[in-house]
Amino acid sequence: MMGAARARYEVAERTEATSHGGIALAHRIARRSGLVAAIDGQVSLLKIHCPYYESDHVLNIAFNAMCGGQTLDDIELRRNDAAFLNALQTEAIPDPTTAGDFCRRFEEGDIQALMAAINETRLGVWAKQGTELTSQTAVVEADGSIVKTTGERKQGMGMSYKGIWGYHPLVVSLANTGEVLYIANRSGNRPSHEGAAAYFDRAVALCRRGGFKDVLLRGDTDFSLTANFDRWDDDGVRFIFGYDASATMRGFAEDQQALH
Secondary structure, X not given: OOOOOOOOOOOOOOOOOOOOOXXXXXXXXXXXXXXXXXXXXXXXXXXXXXXXXXXXXXXXXXXXXXXXXXXXXXXHHHHOOXXXXXXXXXXXXXXXHHHHHHHHOOOHHHHHHHHXXXXXXXXXXXXXXXXXXXXXXEEEEEEEOOEEOOOOOXXXXXXXXXXXXXXXXXXXXXXXXXXXXXXXXXXOOOOOOOOHHHHHHHHHHHHHHOOOOOEEEEEOHHXXXXXXHHHHHHOOOEEEEXXXXXXXXXXXXXXXXXXX
């Protein structure tokens, strides 16, 4: 069915291409938004910058994930992609081993400093959008996610209620834009709501600094943190959480239905 036509292939010596063409734009945004400067100003892990700064390491790992990398070892693919390096106007990026060493330097305070640097930059990005964004109700969501790991001796891992070995990070995000505001890693056997109230408070403060006048907290039944309801209500924070359908709650619902 298929003929044997003669084909000619020509490749110019100066041809250079990459499947990650948007990486140059991503890097430009990181620089123009002030993210690079904020990371270097607030995260201090390296005694000597020779040649890399903290922002170089953070962006190197982030860009690897943006380009489909699943592990730090995939950074090696980027290191050998001349077009990728030229898009970033660099001769080299940290190799996987160096990236791993950088990650191991982090303590809890350093992680908090990195998130603070990102969120400070986020405020500037929100401001550039004017009132189109901040005139809305800021919907802050929290959720836990079971993350499986194949490691056998990784620090802090545990077995979840689903029988999965790994971690159970808490993710607090702005539903309006899908931005992740805070992440807290926890052992796999920890409940979804652990530590959520404190991160809700930080998210509310961040949104108000960003210009949002109205903030709504949202989550499933695990985040019905009743001990915080009164103070959130007094502070003008609205919330919608699921609640377990206990016999008492069903009775309240049936009584309300009967009244109406």
